[in-house]
Amino acid sequence: MSDSIYGEYRETMEYVMQNMEARLSTINNRVFRETGEHLYEHFSCRIKSEESMREKCRRKNLPETPHSALVELKDGIGVRVICSFVDDIYKLVDEIKAFGDCEVIREKDYIRHAKENGYRSYHMILSMEVPFPDVEGRRPGIYLVEVQIRTIAMDTWASLEHRMKYKKNIPSQQLLVAELKRCADELASCDISMQTIRELIRAGE
């Protein structure tokens, strides 16, 4: 019996993660062959750490079980893809939606609808069919993957904001929130400018 919150399904989660990595690499290579440009800069995949998953279960009043970690919470397997330009994000979303064996079960466009604090990113929860059992006893099993797609600028902001979130009780909290929001909006404006520059370069080629 495993002590992991993911139980006996941890190995299949690794399989799903590797499978996603391979698909993303294939997409980028194909787009590069077709257009001479990559669709994304880089990506990272992770299985949420035991500690974070257990903490999230407690925060959401869920029992610390494989069912909570694999079904109730949907970000046990996470993929973050970083693109150079905003329109590449939407092209990648279309590529991912075209996967034959995955279904998008949740989608949030925090780019067109930024969060109040300025956070921007495209989020999807995919359900992927795999030839192994899942926690609900199905075979083929269904595993969930959270995909976050952002530009370099959005990622820079999110990383810094995430780090600063943990520094509580600092003076001028309100001012900092407003400043962070201002930075997010300025970066979003830079993203639009960079895309316009790319379009102008392409038009002149």
Ligand code: 0O2
């Ligand atoms: P971690 O440590 O990055 O995994 P959920 O929070 O997943 O139960 P929800 O609210 O539907 O459900 O999720 P949503 O809105 O899709 O956001 C989930 C993830 O997006 C977060 O995961 C963060 O990674 C990222 N995110 C969302 N909002 C913000 C934000 O304001 N700032 C930053 N920096 N990241 C954000 P976790 O589990 O919170 O954290």
